[in-house]
Amino acid sequence: MALDPPAGYESQHRMYEGKRGFLTFPPFHGAYLCCHLFNAVPFGTVIISPTSGAIPSAKGLVDGLKKTPADIAFIVPNCAFDRGDWKYVEFHPDTGAELRPVIDNTHELTMLSDPELSKQQPTFTMFPQATEYASRDLFTPHPIKPNLWKWLARADDVIVFLNGEKTNPISMEQHIVARNREVQAALVMGAQRFQASLLIDPINGDINTSTTERAALLEKIWPSVEEANQKCPAHAKVAKTHIFFTNPIKRILIAGKGTVQRAGTLQLYREELDALYADADSMTAEKDGEISSNIDIGDLSAVSEFMREAVVNITSWSNLDVNEDFFARGMDSLQALTVVRKLRHGLRITSIASSTLYTDPSITQLASAVVKFSKDEVSIHGQKTASQLRDSMLKEFRSRIDLLILSPPTSHRKVDTNHEIVVLTGSTGTLGSHILGSLLLNPRVAHIYCLNRSPSGKSLRESRSQFADTADTRVTFLTTDLSKPQLGLRSKNYSNLLRATRIIHNAWPVNFNLSLSSFRPSIEGLINLITLAVSSAGGRLFFVSSISSVMGYRSSSGTTPEDIIHPSTDIIESIVAPNGYAESKYISELLISYASEQLSSYGYEFSLARVDQIAGPVRAKGMWNKTEWFPSLILSSIHVGCIPSSLGSSLGGIEWVPVDLLADMIADLALADNVQNEGRPVQVFRPLNPNPKTWEDIREELVIDLSSISGKSIRIVPLDVWIAKVRHDVELKAGPGATLKEGELDEILENNSAVKLLEFYEDVLGYGRDQEGK
Template sequence: MANIDPRGVLFPAYVDQVAEAQPEAIYAEFPNHPLSYDYGFRKITYRDLANAINGVAKWLIETLGPGQDEVLAYFGPTDVRYPALVFGALKAGYVMYLPSPRNSPAAHRHLLQTLNCTKLLVTTPRPPPVAGIIAAAPLDVFELPGVNDLLGTTHPHIPFTKTYPAAADERCVIVHTSGSTGIPKPIIWTHESIMRYYNMAGLAAPEGDFNQCDLTQGKRQFLCLPAFHSGGLASLSFMAVPSGMTSVCPISGIPTAAGMVAALKKTPFDVALVPPSVILELAAAPDLLDYVSQHMSHLGYCGGDLPQAVGELVASRIPLINHYGASEMGMLHLIQSPHRDPLTDWGYVQVHPGLGIEFRPTTATESELVMVHRPELTSFQMPPTIFPGIEEYHSQDLFVRHPDPAKADLWRWSARLDDIITFLNGEKTNPISMEQHIVASNPDVSVALPSPEPPAARRRHRAAVAQHRGRQRRVPGPRPHHQDAHPVHQPGQALPRSGKGTAQRAATLALYAPELDALYADADTLTVRDGPSTGPGPVDDPAAISAFIETSLLAVTGWTPDALSAESFFHSGLDSLQILTLSRTLRNGLQLPEIIPNLIYRHPNCNPNSNPPLLLLLLPSPSQPQTIILTGSTGTLGSYLLAALLNNPNISHIHCLNRNPSACSIQQSQALKFHLPALSPSDPRLTFHTTDLTRPDLGLSPSTLQTLRTTTTTLIHNAWTVNWLLPLQFFKPLLTATLNLLNFCADAPSSPHFFFLSTVGSVTPSTSPSIPEQIVTTTLPAANAYSNSKYIAEHLIASATARSPSLRASIARVGQVAGAVRAPGLWSRTEWFPSLVRSAAHLRALPDSLGPMSNLDWVPIDLLADVLVELAVSPVPSAEEEEEEEEGSEGKGNLNVYHPHNTHKVQWTTLLPTIASALPDPESSSSPMETIPLAEWRARVAADVAKTAGDAPDNLQIVLERNPAAKLADFWSVLEGVGAEGSVMVFETERTQRVSGLLGGVEGVKGGWVEKWVGEWFA
C-alpha cells in the first residue's frame, strides 16, 4: 500500500502511516446490518480505520485506565470494531483475545482461565453467546461504543510509540485453535509473528512459478472467514493492508454460498476466501454457481478438503484455489506452477521451498506436514508460541503426494493424524474419504463423522451404514440386519462447529454420546441374527467347545462344512465384520469375556494340528506354567523382582538377561546384601544370559534366541540406568534396546507379554491434577533426561502396540519405592528421604511439609516386587473390564498402563513424631527436634554447609556426609517452589487395583516401617 514497506514497523504505527499517505483508499466494506445484506455495505477508508483505532484506544484508557499488557476478550458482530479493537487495545496498553462464539462453556472457561482474562468487551445489543460465556466464567463486562460513535467522531491521535525489534516478543493479539479435536488452545501472535509473516510473503517464487498471494494483490476479496478466526483476522489486517487488498466482510453467522451471492449482488468483488462448505453448496446450486462464475475471477478455500467430484464440478466453471494454514504456523506461503491441471489439481498445495516444510511419511501413502525450525529460516517462520523452544512443529495434518512424478511437489491434505481409525486387526483407515463420499453422494447430508465406539464399550469401531449412488460402490453395501441394529437417527441438535465452520469432532461425539452409547450397548444383537441362539456355557469339554465354534462359524459366514478344514479361516474368506460377530457369539455362548477379535486374528483355525488351535485357547487353563525373561536383574529392584518370581509356583523358568558376564555371582551377592533367599547357580528354574540388547538378536546365539522366542510368556524390561544428571543422548542405547525387545515380543510365536518398568517422572510435570492409567502426551519436559527417556519409551511401546495387534504390552509407572519391610534390607542412604532424615538428625530440625509430595503413597520395595510380578503375569484384562477405559486411552486392549502406588495414603505430618523419636540422640547437643517450614529448613541445610565448609574447606566431604540433603539443593527448591496441597497430582489406580489383588493389601506407611529404616541408616 502506497509503497510503504511493513517490515520493521509495528502494525498500529503502520496503519497510521498508510492512513496519512492514502487516507481515502478503501480499506474494507462491512454490512450495514449484522444479519442481512439487503441494506448494502459501508465503505471504510484508511482515515476511518485509523480514527476508529484512536477512538477505541481513547475509550479503553478512559474506561479501564492505561493498560499493562492485560488481556481483554471481545464478542461482537462482524464490523470495523474488530480490527479497531485489536490495534486500539495495543495503543492503550492492552492485548485483545478474540474467542469464537461457537466454543462450548467448558472451552470458554478453560481459555479465559489460561489467559487470566477477567474482562469482556461487548456490543449493544449483546450478542447471544455473551450470556453463555458470562455463565461459564466470572467476568467484568463493558459495552463498547457503537460503530457510528466511533466513525462519526474525530478522535485525538494516540501514537503507538513502541518499536521493532525492541517490542518484538510482546503480544499483539490472541486467537485460539479451532477445537476440531478437543479443547481449543490459545495462540499468541507477537509482533515478531507479524514481521516473520511479512518476511515469508516477500520470498520470491522459484523461476517459472508465481506466488499464490499475487492472485489477491490489490483485489477486492469477499472474506467469508469471521474476524475472530485466525485466518479471517490475518486476512482482514496483516495480509490485507500491505497488499492493497480491500476486504468485503460477511454478515454474522455461518457462511453460505447463498449469502456470498447476495453480497456480490450488492457490491462487486473479484475473489473470495471461503470454507469448504460454501463450495459444497455451490456445487449443489447451479444458479449460484452460474452467477459466481460470471462475476468473479476465482474462488479460494481453506479449512478442510473437498470431495474430488465436487471440486471438479466447481473448477470447471471458475478457478478453484486451495489455501493452507494453521493458527500455530499462519497461512503458509504457497506457490502456483504452470504444470498444474486446473480441473483436477485444484486440491493440491505447493509450499514455498524456503519455509523449512517437510512431509514425513506416517503410512504407506500419507505424510505429516512438519515445520523444521532452522537458524537460517528463523525470519520466515512463525515463532512457536504454544510449544516454545521446539525444533520442529508437527502439524498433525496428513497429506498425499500427487501421483504424477512430474508433480511431486504438489501435496493434498488428507486427514488429521488423530482422525485415523485403527481397527481391531491393526489395520488403519482414513475416515475422511468415507465422510466425503457420503456427503457427495447424499445431497441432504452436509457433514458425516464416523464414530469410534465410546468409552462405555471397548474401543471397537462400528460400521457406518450409508446410501451409495453412482456406478461404483467404494465400500461394501450394508447388510440388512446391520441396518436394523444401527438404525438411522434424526439429530436433535446441530453439530458443534469451529470458528471456520467445520464440525468439531470431539464436541460432536460428546454431544451424541448417549445415543452412541445406546447403539453400542445393543451391538450384541448382531449375534442373535448371525449366530446360534445359545451356547454350551462355561464348559471344559473340548468336543462341546469345538462343535460350538464350528456351528457359530457356519452361521456367521454361511459357509459349507468343508470350509472348516482350511488352514486359515481367512483362506475361506472370513472378513473383519464376521470376526467381530463371531467373537461376540463365542464370548456370549461360552461365557468367556476374554474372547476378543484379536484372538481370532491370531489363531484363525479349528485344525487340531495348528499351533495352537483356537479350540485349545478356549479351554480352561487357570494356572499354566510361565517362562519369564527379566532384564536388569542385578539392580536393587531387579533383585527383589527375581526373588518374587522365584517365589511364584506358576513360573517354571526365569531367564535373566544382563550385560555383565559375572551377573550370576553379582546376583548372589545382592541376595545376601538384601537378605533375600540364597541363589544357587544350579537352580534348574534359573538361567543367566550375557546379552547386548542394542543388537537385533539381543547378543544371543541363534539356538538360545529361538528357545526364548518359542517359550517365553512374559518379558519384564527393568534394565535402565538410574541417573538424573546424564543427558538424554546417554539413554539412546536403552531406547534402542526397548525397540529390540518389542520386536522380539511382536515376532515371537509365543506372543510374550511385554512388561515395562517406567516412572511417575515420565508424566510429570503435568497440566492436569489427575494422571490417568493411559498413555499421556505432553509438551512439558520432565525434570531430567532419565524421566524424559522413560516418556519416550512409553510412546515407543504405544506405537508398537498400535502397529502390531498381536503385541501385548503393559507399562507400570513406579512411584516412590521405599525400603524393604519384611526383612533387613538397607534403603539406600543416598536417596532423598534418607538424606532428609540424616540431615534432620544433624540440624535437629524436620520440614513441616514436603510440598506436593506430602501425601505419601510409598510402596516398600519387597511388597512392590510382588505387585509388579502379579501385574506382569496376570491375564490381560477381560473385554468387559476394558469397557471401563477412559476416553483417550489406547483402546485396543493390547496396551495397559498401571500405577502401582500405595492406595492407603498417609500425610507427612502424621509421621513427623515417629521420625523425630526414631532419630539417635545427639552426642554434643541437647537441642530438641524442631518442625519448621520447608523453606526455612532448606535455608538451614544450605547455611550449615556454607558455614562449616567455610571454616574447613578441606572437610567438605565430611560435612556432606553429616548433612547429605545439601547435595539435593535443586530437589528441595523444586518442592518449595511448586507449593503444597494445591499442586498435588493424583495418579489413578483403578485398573491397577482391578488386576492386582496384592496392591490393595499394602498398608499405608507405618510408624514401625519408619523406625526400621531410620535404625538401619544410623546402624
C-alpha cells in the first residue's frame, strides 16, 4: 500500500513506477536483489541487467541502452558519499503517527486512531476499541531538519529510578563496549533504585575468578565510564562502587539478533544486584558515620563545614559559596535526595526531608535550619526568615529600579503599531510556543526575538519546526541567561533587542517544591527586562503572572480584583498560595507596579495577566500533559477506584482555558495599548473561561465516564481519603522490601501518576482547611 505524498513532496517510488529500469549493481549487492525480487511486483517495473561478468562502465551502459530501451537507469557512483541523514525517516501525515516526548530528546512513536485514515491504519483493525497504539519504539529528532526521526531503542530499555527520573542507557552501554576490547557486553541497571549500576561481561569470562584481574579491568574501563557519565543526565551517572562483573556460569543473555536481553539478565542477576546496592548503602552509612562522629549539632560552623563537604562530594562542584543557591547552581532531584540521605546518616537527624533542602537551598540556610531542628525552633524561625527574605528582596530590587530614574528619561516616542518588533521569552514551553504561533499569524508583527535558556527538554529546534513556514524569516532564536547583565548576550545581539516595540515575559520555572530564594535568578531576569523596556524603542512590557500570586485574597464582593494587591492591610501569607513559585510571582507583580509608578509618566507601559489552570488545545489535535495535576488525578482515580469529593477553594473552581485560546488572548493583550488610568498604573488582566464550573458540577460526569472507560465502579471519597489510597497503593507495591521486575515500577507510576504530586495535593488539602477556618 502506497500513499500519495503530501503537498510539496516527491515520492521516490513514483520515479520508477511502471517503467523499464537498467540496473548496473553487481548481483551480490543488496540493491540488486531488492530491485529484482521486491520492486517488480508492487511497482510494476521491468528490470534489465547488463551482460553477466561485465564491469559497469559508461560505454557498457550506452551499448546496453542501444540494444534494450529503458526509461531509467540505476548508476553505480564512482565515489560513495554517505548522506548524514540516511538513518532518518519522515512519517507520512496520513498515517496518524505522533512522536510523544519520553525523556530528554527521546520520543515514542504513537499511532492515533482516525476513522478517516482507517485504510492506512491496520493496527486498529486488530484493536477496534483502541484510540491509540503506543509502539514502544523510541526515536530522536534530526538536529537541524524538522520532521526527520531516527530510531533509537525500545521503550523497554528505558530505566525508571525510584525517584521517578528516567534514562535510556543504550548510548552509555554502546560507548563502554566500543572503547574497551576486553568487554563483550555492558548492561546498565537501576530500575526502582536510587541510582544506576553497571554489569560488565568480559570477553575473558574467567576474569571473575580473580579479584586482582577484576580490579585491573575495572581501572581500565573506568575512564570510558567517566566519559559516558559526562554525556548522560546527572541522575543516570554510574558510580565506581556500582560496577560489577558477570559470573562465568551466568553470562549476559544475548538474543538471536545480537542484542542483550535486558529483562532476562536482570532477573538472572537479581541477587547479585541486591547485594551490590546493600553493600554500597552500608559503605555510605559507615563513611558518613565516621565523618560525623565528632560533630556537635549545636555548632553552626561544624555543621556548615560538614554540609559543604557532603554537597561538594555529591555534585563535584568547585568553589561552592556558602550562600549560593543549590538549585540555581544546577542541583538535580537525585543529587538533592542523596544529600538528604547523607545528612540524615551523618548528622543522625531523621527529620531532615527533601522539602528542607528546597526550603533552605544554601549551606548557610540549611545549616541554620538543621541547628534549629535540634532545638525545636523550626516553625517560628522559618516564618520569620521567609518574611525577612521577602522584605529584603523587595527593598533590593526596588533600589535597582530607582537607578533607572536617577537621570529622568525623556517622554517615550510613539511607534508604528503596524510594524511591531516583539521580544518573547520562554517560546519553547507549551504556552510560549502557542504565543509564538499567535504572533506569527498577526500581520502587524514584523519580527520576533525568542529568548530561551540553554535547551533542555524541548529544544529551540522544535520551536522552529512548529512554525517552519515563517520562522526562518520572521523569528530570531537567541540562547540567553536573563539573570545576567544584557541578558547574557553579546553587545551586537543586545543592541538588536533595543529595536523592540513590545516585550512579552513568559519564561518562569514551574516547580512548587522550590523556595522563594531559588527564584532569585528569575526575579533578576524580570529586572533586566524592565531595564531593556526602558531602553527599547517601544517601552512596553507584558508579564505572564499566575493567579496563585493572589489566590488567598478576596474582596468584599468575594472576587479577586484586576489590580495589584498591596500587602498594606493583609499579611502576605493570607494573599499568596503557600509555595515559593507563587511568592516569586507576587513579588514580581509588586516590582512591576513600582516600576510603573515611577516610569508611566514618561510613556512607558507595564501590564500583566494572571493565568489560571491551562488545558489542552481545542483547535488542533493535542492532549493535556500527563504529568500535570489534573491528568495525574484522573489516572490515579481510575487506578484506585475513587475520585475526590472536593478539591478545596484553590482548585475547586473550574475556569480552565485551552492553551491555544489563552495564547491568542495574551498575544492580543500584549499588542494592545494601555488605557491610561492614574489610579492604576499597571493594567492587570485575568483571562477566564466564560463558562466556569465547579468541581462538584463536573464530578458526577467524571465518575460516569471513568467508570465506563475502566469497567469498574468509581466511588466518591473525601480528598484526604483519596490521598491516603494513592499513597497506600504505591507503598504496598513498591515500598521497602518489595521485589519488582524490570519495568514494573514504570508501570506503577504510569497508572498511579498522582503519587509524584502527593505533596501538592496535601498542600491543597491543608490550604483548603486553612481557608475554611478564616
